[in-house]
Structure formats: structure tokens, C-alpha cells
Amino acid sequence: MRHVSARAIGIGLLVLLCAVALAAPVLAPNDPGTSFRDRAFAPPMLPRIVAADGSWHAPFVYPLRLADRLEQRYEEDRSRRLPLSFFACGRFVCLEDERDGPWLPLGADAAGRDVLARLLFGARTSLGLALAASLAAILLGVAAGSIAGYAGGPADEILMRVAEFALVLPAVYVVLALRSVLPLVLTPWTTFSLMTGIFALVGWPWVARAVRGTIAAEASRDYAVAARSLGAGPARVLFVHLLPACRNLVATHAVLLVPGFVLSEATLSYLGLGFPDTVPSWGSMLQDAANVNVLSRFPWMLLPAAAIFLVTLAVNLSLGRQARPVPAPAQIAAGGDPAAGRIGA
Amino acid sequence: MARFRSLPAPHPIALALLALAASGACGRQTPAPAAPPAPRELVSSIRAEPRGFNRYTGRDSVTETITHLTQARLVRIDRRTQELEPWLAESWSASPNGLEWTLKLRQGVTFSDGQPFTSADVLFSFRAVYDPGVASPIGEAMRVGGKPLAVTAPDPSTVVIRFPSPFGPGIRLLDNLPILARHKLEAALDSGTFAEAWSGSTPVSDIVGLGPFVIERYEPGQRLVFARNPRYWRWDESGKRLPALDRLTLEIVPDQNAELLRLQAGQIDFTQTEVRPEDYATLKAAADAGRITLVDLGVGLDADSFWINLRPGANQARPWLHRVELRRAIAHAVDRQAFADTVFLGAATPVDGALITPGNSRWYATDLPRHPYDPAAAAALLESIGLVDRDGDGVREDGHGADASFTVLTMKGNSLLERGAAFVRDALGAIGLRVDVAPLEVGALIDRIERGDYEAVYFRFLTTDLDPALNMDLWLSSGGAHVWNPLQRTPATDWEREIDRLMHQQAATLDHAKRKALFDQVQRIFAEHVPVLQFAAPRIYVALSTRVANATPALLRPAVVLWNPDRLDVREGKRASR
Secondary structure, X not given: OHHHXXXXXXXXXHHHHHHHHHOHHHHOOOOOOOOOOOOOOOOOOOOEEEOOOOOEEEEEEOOEEEEEOOOOEEEEOOOOOEEEEEOOOOOOEEEOOOOOOOOOOOOEOOOOOEHXXXXXXXXXXXXXXXXXXXXXXXXXXHHHHHHHXXXXXXXXXXXXXXXXXXXXXXXXXXXXXXXXXXXXXOOHHHHHHHHHHHHHHHHHHHHHHHHHHHHHHHHOOHHHHHHHHOOOOHHHHHHHXXXXXXXXXXXXXXXXXXXXXXXXXXXXXXHOOOOOOOOOOHHHHHHHOOOHHHHHHOHHHHHHHHHHHHHHHHHHHHOHHHHOOOOOHHXXXXXOOHHHHOOOO | OXXXXXXXXXXXXXXXXXXXXXXXXXXXXXXXXXXOOOOOEEEEEEOOOOOEOOOOOOOOHHHHHHHHHHOOEOEEEOOOOOOEEEOOEEEEXXXXXXXXXXXXXXXXXXXXXXXXXXXXXXXHHHHHHHOOOOOOOOOHHHEEOOEEOEEEEEEOOEEEEEOOOOOOOHHHHHHHOEOOOHHHHHHHHHHOOHHHOOEOOOOHHHOOOOOOEEEEEEEOOOEEEEEEOOOOOOEOOOOOEOOOOOXXXXXXXXXXXXXXXXXHOOOOOEOOOOOOHHHHHHHHHHHHOOOEEEEEEEEOOOOEEEEEOOOOOOOOOOHHHHOHHHHHHHHHHOOHHHXXXXXXXXXXEEOXXXXXXXXXXXXXXXXXXXXXXXXXXXXXXHHHOOOEOOOOOOOOEOOOOOEOEEEEEEEOOOHHXXXXXXXXXXXXXXXXXXXXXEEEOHHHHHHHHHHOOOOEEEEEOOOOOOOHHHOHHHHOOOOOOOOOOOOOOOOOOHHHHHHHHHHHHHHOOXXXXXXHHHHHHHHHHHHHHOXXXXXXXXXXXXXXXXXXXXXXXXXXXXXOOOOOHHHOEEOOOOOOOO
């Protein structure tokens, strides 16, 4: 029962995250690319219903005033309340009157851009990329691992050597070399495709090695031998009998690959292969937080990390027991470390 | 050779006697020996490994900083007052036509290894800097009108320098020339191995100089440790031999964030770079807590610059990129006050001139053509060169229907440059120009600039001297630092030809007022044709730990603090060794 409820929570959370990503244009109170001149590193303007004097009101925020630009100090003007309007401005919620400046529910970044808006739009980029790349890595890995494990012999040798070659490639340097031969400016769609391809290439060997070990071990067990004896062809044995045994394994890899790829996107963004800052993504947002000084003074810059944590948690919970498989000897032998599918630190 | 051998086990009675003797000794009231005073030591940081210790071959700023510590010049420019002051030359006189200068060298000065300093070392230094095999990066700065100075030495303490033509800055250019030890480097120069001499792998004991410090230790990737030069030739007002410090350490800290943390933690006393605007608040808090001193040096000498590649073969598919109307439109499209507020968090002054910021008050011209923020004027200028938004998508097209777009290169990892480039991108987007910003590693960026493989760049020049006649390679069309179209055989445009003429004339003029008037004309032409655009000059703050005494930070980089190292000291009461 506990597993079921945890799984429901996980699935619910995942659905919620995906819904939020899809509804970003409606939920975001501001355009994610707009820089507000007097709002660099502005603190979050959280909605309130209780005023400073203890009175209750419809949701409102206090206007923010720039006290010292260089010290990035802001003060709340508690003498005035700015009511929030729902479904009134083409968005879910916004300020009725923006003459005192924009509403920044989760604060602003160094360029004065709305962190919430970038977080919501960034979810589309980061989740889309991580899910697409994980799917591609898993499909490739399962295909290669199944063939290697089931066919054995030369096919096994060749596929596993290719996998090992892919594993020992210094991914960061390969990406840098690749970047140097590409045009300086890539369209967001090209970047998305390229990153998906790179992540899939980096991630598939881990899945392939683990799947190959499981398939090879399971193929010699009685039920698989019986299936073959009864005339089942290789495809039937593989898809109906052997691959289901890899479910837990694949689920585990999915859990590790998705957040790993979200972080990898941050690394590649830093190397110049990621998205430009005009395209919000959690990875590029985290780049702005890669400064202890900024982090200690403007902790809202770390919110993309919280979002990545939520994704990891949701995927973990939604897979329930499947995400915590009992390690089979075959898996241990495969020595898979799906987390290493991540590029860089 | 001394050897150690195992001692026999002591007899118990002997031990008891020793203990008795020790207790008796403790009972006597002998004064404890005075503890040696803690060394006067400061720690600073550099951002990169030194490429060598020879300024004659090293172009990097780290080598230049180290040279301030280990070498000395004939004359020195006081970075705060811009006045020339006697250094190894204690006095000088000029002929009435300003062509011949006679310098008297200080008597009794020796190199750090004890060898005497004479005019022969000066002659050797000039020989090295002009040697074609050395191809010294400071060689160009030591020429006047492209010709070398003629140097003779009538006696060991006199040097006569003859200029090929009148030169306005006079012997100020000698501030560029550290005097090398002939006895150490002459063999290398004669054998053609000077370029490799005093490299990073040279034993530090071989590196001698006339500066206040000698290199005591070099730990690659870690630090450089400098000890005081016991033979340094300067004394302070109280008659004490300088330098005041016993030791100075330069920690190698490539990352500016790590450098800041070390400064906050008290692990380093000052850095070689100014405070970034985003770090100001943190350091201000440390200053309020009494751990750090923040020094406001005023408006900086260098503003980040935007320029379009105007080389003849560049941007052939988009000839409108070469049009002056485009540059003027860009100048009108950027709200400079908003730029200063957004990019520099307000710690900057809007600038709209000709590379000379208000920080260089001696040469700054106030009455130049300006380009106030005016998007409508910018739009009109773009339309005048055929850039019109014909399909209503918000991006203008040229006469062939291609989008009016270009790519701006900038330096990756430099938050100010990245923010500035993004601001320009947004400002130009508002007038219908689509700009892509491509941040590159600094090496790749410089490589592309040198090869001319770019459309536009947003980067930073470093002023090497406040006098324009000492930055001729920037102003002259034949100069290597004439970034928008360098090394021209003949001036590509009439206005560059006119700038060349005026610059040669002002460099050859001795009267400052006349030189200023001529340089004002240069700035006016520059501001009309805007080959380089600047939007805001940062206000420069330097952070020093409160341990540092007698620091005289100045605007001219790279040695903002270390240009004057011999008087640096540790504040009394804060000499605890680390």
C-alpha cells in the first residue's frame, strides 16, 4: 500500500511538472527574456494575505524599491499594497498595476529577469531534453545490450568493445572538438538535437552493458530454454521472455539518466554547446549561480537545483519498487554506473 | 660529511643527573631569548601562470607584474600623478630641440647578485629590445616614428639618448624598458637564445635584477615567493633601506570567485584586478566589519568596446556592415545610462567618445559629436542604408531580402562582458537588428580577432599608457592594435589618413597644449566615424586587507597595486605570520 501511494505521489508530481512546463506561457507572470533595469538580483516578492499591520486582504504584494543599486539592496514599501489579479491579463496571475515595477514572485537574476518565468520556460527545455535524451539512450542501450547478450559470439564482442570505446571517450574533450567544427551560432532546435544525440551516445553504453549481462544470464535459465525448445523464435524469446527481466534495470537507469542529463546540459552550456541565454534552461540558469558570493546573497538563484531535485524525486517515486531492484548477479557483473552517464561534474 | 648514527641507550643515573641539571637551570632567572620579529609579509594573487620572467619576450600581464617586482627602469611614471620621476637615472637634461637627452645614472647601484650597474647594462638593454631576433613586444613602444633611439654611453654613469625626430612624450617612453643585467644575458643574446632565457624553467637564482625583490621560490601552479633584495638601492625618508616587506607571495588563483573567497578569508591581502560590481556588496560588508579597505580609484581608463570587422575582405556578403550609418545607428540605439545601471550595477559613467574616458582627464575631450539615446534616429539611419523590415517580422532585411543579422563575439566567463554583449543584443533587437552573441574562451577569441575571423566583437582594450603618443599602434592605420582594420599598408579611408597625419604631428610636438588640441581633433574624427563604440566606463574599486600599509593603487593596469612595490608594508600590529 505504501508503495502504491508513493508511486501515485511520484506520478502526480511528474504530471504536475509536465503540466507546469506546458502551461508556462500562462503561468509565468513576465516574459522570461525581459530584463528589468532596476531589478538585478531583486528578492522574491511573495504573495501575502496578511498585511504588516495584521489585517487580512485579498492576495497582494508589497512594492519593491531599489535602495542601493551597487549593493543590490531592495526595500519593501509596506505603506502600499499591490493587489494581484487572477485571469485578468492573459496570464494566471499578475499585478493589477505594474507602475511600481514588475511582479517577481521568485526574484530576479543578474540581468533583472524573472526567475519564476525562466524556471517555468526552462522546464520545457530541460525536461524535454533530458526525457528525449534518456529515451534515446535507453532505446539504443537496450537494443545493443539485447543483441549482444542474446546473440553472444562476435556480435557480443563487437558491440561491447564499441560500448567500452564510448565509455572511455573523454566526453568533454570530444564535445569541445565537435563544437570547434560547428558554426559559432546554432539555432535552439539544432542545439536541442545535438545535445540529445550527444547524451544518447554517452548514456547508451551503461544501459547496454547492464542489459547485456541480464539477458546473457537469463537466456540460460530454464524458462528461456523451455521457450526455445517449444519453438519460440529469437524475437519472441527476447521480447516476451527476456526483456521483461530487464524492466527494473532500465527503470533504475532512467531514474539516474534524467537528472544526470539535466546537469549535463548545464555543463555543455558552459562549454558553449548548450543553449544561449536567450533560451531559458535550468542548466544555463545554474551557471549564473556558480558563484559562492551570489549564492550566499541571492539564494533564489539556486531554485533550478530545487527543480532538478523535484524531477529526480518524482521519477524515483513514480517508478516505485522498480527503481530499487534487488541487485542480481548479472547486474553486479555488468558494473553499471548510470550516473556516470553525466558529462562533467 | 656529517653522519648520523644510533646513540647508545642512556644510563638511568645519567638521566637523573640530566633532569637535576635541567631543573636547576630552570630555576635561574635567565632572560628568555627575544623571539625574532615576525617577517613583514604580504600575499597577493595572480590569475595565470607566468610564461617567463623576461619582459622583453613575455607579452602577458603576469610577466609585466613580476617585472615591477624584480626589475627597475631608468625613469618611472608615477601612476597616480602621471609625473615622471627619477629612478635608475637620477637626473637628466634635454637639448633645446628636444632630440638629445643626457641621463646621469645613480652611483653605487648593484644588481641583486652584487654586480655593479653601469651604462653598459643600459646599452645592452637597448640592444636587446631592438634585436630583430628577439622581436620584443616592447620594441614597438621604444621606437619613435618607427625608428629606434640611438643610445651612447660616454662613461659608466652617463647615457645619451638621441631621438630620430621630436617626440612629445620625451623620455616617458623609458618607463617601458626594464634594465637587464648584461652579465647574465649577453651570452644568450649573442648566441640567439635570448627568447628562451629566463623562461619558466630557469632556476630562479639565475634571475637577477635591480628591483626591490628577488624570486625566492617558484612552485608551478601554486605560487611565486619573492624575498626582499638586500642590495636594493632605495631608502625611505627615515633612512631605512627599502623594500619595507621581507617577503611577498603571489598565489596563482585562476578563478576570480576563488580569489574573492580567499580575500574574504584573509588568505590573500589584495588582488591584481579591480572589484567586480556584483562583488562590491560583499566586500563592502567586509569593509564595514573592518577586515578590508575598499579604495575608490574613480572612473576607469578602459571601457568595454564594441567594433565591427572593417577589414577589406570581411563581411563581403553583407556590405552594410561596413557602413558608418550602421555604427551611428548602434551608437544611438544603446541607452548608455541604462547600460551602466544594468551591466555595471550603476558603478559606471556613460561614455560616448573616442576611447578616452573621463578617467584620463589630461587627454579627455569634452566637445565631441555625441550620439544620445534615440531609437527613432537609429531606425532612420538604418533605413537610409536600405535596412527595412519588409516582411513585418520585427527583423530588418537588406536589399537582397536577407535578415539584417550578425554575430558578436565576446569573452566567456567574464560576467561584465557577457552582460554588456547581451544588453547590446537586446538594444539592437529593439531597432530591428538580429544579433547573436557567441561567448568564446579568451584564447579562441583573441585568435579570431587576430585572424580577422569575426563580424563584430565586444571586448576590452587595456590602456598601456595614458599618453596617446605611446599608444600609436592603436591610432595609426598601420598599427597592430588598430583593431577594426589593423596593419594597413596605406590608410583605407580618408578619415584614417587624417588621423594618421594628426597623430604623427602631435607625437612630434613638444608643447602639451598644442598636442592636446591636435589629439582633440583626432577624437573628433573618431567620434564622427565611430569605428569603436563604448557605452560606459566602469568605476574602479580595489580591495585591500587592512594588513596592507602604504599601498598606492592606481588605475593603470595590470600592476594596479604592485606598480609601487618597494613601499608596501604590513600595518603595525598586524604582522602575525600566516
